[in-house]
Amino acid sequence: MVREAMQSVEQALAAAPGGDALDRLRTSWTRLVDVLALGPAPALRTCPNCGATGMREATRCGTCWSKLVPPGAEGDPT
Numbered sequence: 001m002v003r004e005a006m007q008s009v010e011q012a013l014a015a016a017p018g019g020d021a022l023d024r025l026r027t028s029w030t031r032l033v034d035v036l037a038l039g040p041a042p043a044l045r046t047c048p049n050c051g052a053t054g055m056r057e058a059t060r061c062g063t064c065w066s067k068l069v070p071p072g073a074e075g076d077p078t
């Protein structure tokens with residue numbers, strides 16, 4: 001949710017006309033993003049049962065509640 005909100009701010013900043021105040025706002029925004037340091041987006045996967053998108057490491061689908069096998073656990077040769 002944080003990412004979506006930040007993305008919408010970035011889009012608004014990119015679409016806004018130029019200006020000194022806006023440049024300062026962009027600089028502050030970039031610094032804020034750095035401070036938050038969210039890192040790369042979490043890996044997602046699609047539920048094989050209902051097709052909903054969820055966290056890759058989830059063991060249950062948040063939509064249909066069916067059990068999911070986390071990647072790496074399936075077909076383990078050992």
Ligand SMILES: [Zn+2]
Binds near residue numbers: 047063
């Ligand atoms: Zn599902």
